[in-house]
Amino acid sequence: MTEHAQSAKRAFGIRLRDLRKDAGLTGRQLADASGLHNTKISRIEHGQQNPSEADIRQWCIACGVARMIPELIAVQREIEQMWVEWRRHLRAGQRHIQSRAAALYEKTGLLCVYESTRVPGILQTPRYVRALFTAASALYDLPEGEAEAAVAARMPRQKLVTAGNGRNRYCFVLEAGVLDTVIGSPEVMREQLGLLAGIATLPHVSLGLIPRGKTRSLYPGEGFYIFDETLVRSELWSGGFRSTQPEEIGTYLRAFTMLRAQAVFGAAARAMIEQAIERLQTDENT
Known part of the structure; x- marks a missing residue:
């Protein structure tokens, strides 16, 4: 589980613990009133075990706050969705996974993307x-x-960026290393960098690059996507993180703002791309 998801799990346990304390109940008294085992109550409150929806209902009723059941169940479902194991997720197949996200990209008015190791998916060549x-x-x-x-x-999905529709806007911030990580072959990479250079000139796209050797106000990290400031998604080796929680989104927005401030845009960014293309050509010739 990611640090974000684990933190959310612990925070939810503390929230349930506070409900118990506000009701004036000990763990043993809550166990007697709810039918939940005392050990389970302790594990839930310490973020070591996820409560089921039935557990949440019993907990709230025993604490006299049945009105909070819908809200707490909604929060718990969100926490469960924060972490998705790739091996389970990928069983659905790439066509299903990629196609399912199409509607999200189409309705997103502002997409903010940070990548440190590869070109963002929506900008990748075939x-x-x-x-x-x-x-x-x-x-x-x-x-x-x-x-x-x-x-x-x-x-x-890429056509949303390259064609433009007057509704969708995009802001990309990439680490310079993305330009030099050769994926596929030098020829594949030159084609990819050429597409990036063209996309950087589009009026509805802001493409920034963080130069190598720049003194950092924020260190490089895992890539992430922010959709209209209402959803954030990030991918790791073993799983994907997603959240609609304002606190989580706020953290990623602050990170994006700090990373963006370190990037160069416009002609400076295009010059970095052209230099990367020249390096590829030089490496091939030698």
Whole structure:
């Protein structure tokens, strides 16, 4: 479980503990009134065990706050969705996963993206996507054909950026290392960087790059997407984090603001991309 999800789990346990204390009940008294085992109550309050929805109902009724049942169940469902194991999630197949997100991207008015290791998914060329998902298939032991399915499903999403519709705006902040991490082959990477250079000129897109060697006010971290300041998503090796909690979103918004302040945009960013393309060409020639 991510640190964010674990923190949310602990905070929820503390909230339930406070309800018990406000009701003037000891753990043993709550156990007698609710039918929950005393050990389970202790584990829930210390964030060591997730309560079921039935547990929450019994807890609230015993504490005399039945009115809070819908709210607390909603919070618990959100916590459960914060962490999704990739091996379980990927069983649905890449076409399903990629296509399912299409509606979210279409309705998002402002998408803010930070990436430290690779080009954001919505900006990837078909061959770049294919190379990434070929590697992912090997890592997660996925069925053959998943890379092609991912390419077919992801490309329509990219048109939201390249074509523009007057409604959607995009702000990307990338670490300089993204330009030099060769995915697929130098040829694949040159094509990808060429697309980035073109996208950087679009009026509805802000593309920033954090130069190497810059004195940092915030260190590099895992990539994340913020959708209209109402949803944040991040991906790690073993799972994905997502949250609609204002506190979590606020943390990522502050991080994005700090990272964006360290980036260069416009001509300076395009110059960095062109220099990366030249380096690729030089490396091939030598």
